[in-house]
């Protein structure tokens with residue numbers, strides 16, 4: 001494609017191709033490239049079209065890259081249908097109509113209306129399973145109306161909680177908290193609005209500073225970010241984040257030895273956002289009784305399930321013995337998340353102990369759900385075995401501890 005750009009530039013210089021001039025001071029545009037998509041811009045003359053098809057022919061002869069003209073379209077502004085079909089005939093392609101879609105965005109339509117964004121919303125909906133925030137990067141060059149942002153954000157939220165547009169599921173953690181950066185106690189999903197603003201700012205920056213570009217004017221702007229004079233999307237994102245969120249007193253530590261789904265349960269537990277009987281009753285969801293189905297003595301709250309219930313106490317006792325540590329003194333769920341910090345362990349061991357506590361929390365939660373939903377009784381030895389097996393698998397692989405053997409793991413020789 002670089003070669004095609006060179007050819008177009010030569011053709012412009014030699015006057016064989018007449019592009020579009022942008023304003024009196026602006027450059028002349030002949031083509032726009034994106035991956036293997038090209039848009040040619042030209043003055044509406046038959047000679048221009050003929051020369052373009054000659055250039056494309058030469059390009060084919062030197063590069064071997066043929067252009068399938070039957071897949072190409074001619075778009076004209078302020079010319080009638082007859083003129084369009086004439087020029088399409090010269091080029092051997094079809095006549096196209098505005099608006100059309102180019103790299104996911106509508107071209108030739110007023111993008112200020114929410115309706116015009118329908119295709120983008122639709123694309124989002126279709127791609128939610130392999131969603132990337134970068135999906136919107138093309139939206140960065142135009143202002144995305146507020147209503148559209150809300151729609152897209154709503155789709156992300158529905159997707160996250162596993163609901164659909166017809167049937168929303170209960171959102172256990174506020175969406176703002178989920179979007180919040182990890183350093184601010186969130187899940188770090190980020191807000192679409194911030195991505196949009198950062199990218200817009202980048203365009204604004206280029207608009208003001210890049211000489212010879214389409215939009216260049218002679219008034220330099222200096223970005224007072226961390227790098228004096230330079231601009232980075234990262235800087236602006238950090239600045240937005242610092243404005244939007246306040247630092248929490250407790251920051252959840254996402255241990256890399258375990259999958260996110262495992263830490264996620266502990267993250268929700270410390271925020272008291274797990275669907276325990278107590279939490280369900282609080283949200284007016286009928287539960288038969290909010291007593292713990294394991295001990296039948298106390299209310300099944302997060303603190304009870306993971307800390308004060310007899311089953312939990314036995315579990316932490318077995319785990320502290322397995323890991324050759326003194327008994328854990330746990331008064332709250334948060335203590336469990338921090339126990340590895342107070343045992344004077346090497347950083348590797350502390351990390352592994354933290355992972356074990358997260359895995360145990362996850363397994364205990366799963367087993368309790370099996371008990372509630374399917375009546376499967378919980379056996380402590382089975383629970384401990386599952387924690388050990390999963391711990392071995394994840395610590396060895398995710399921690400790249402290739403020499404770790406099962407025997408050593410069972411003796412906590414790590």
Ligand SMILES: [Zn+2]
Pocket residue numbers: 292293294295296297298304305308309310311
């Ligand atoms: Zn209990």
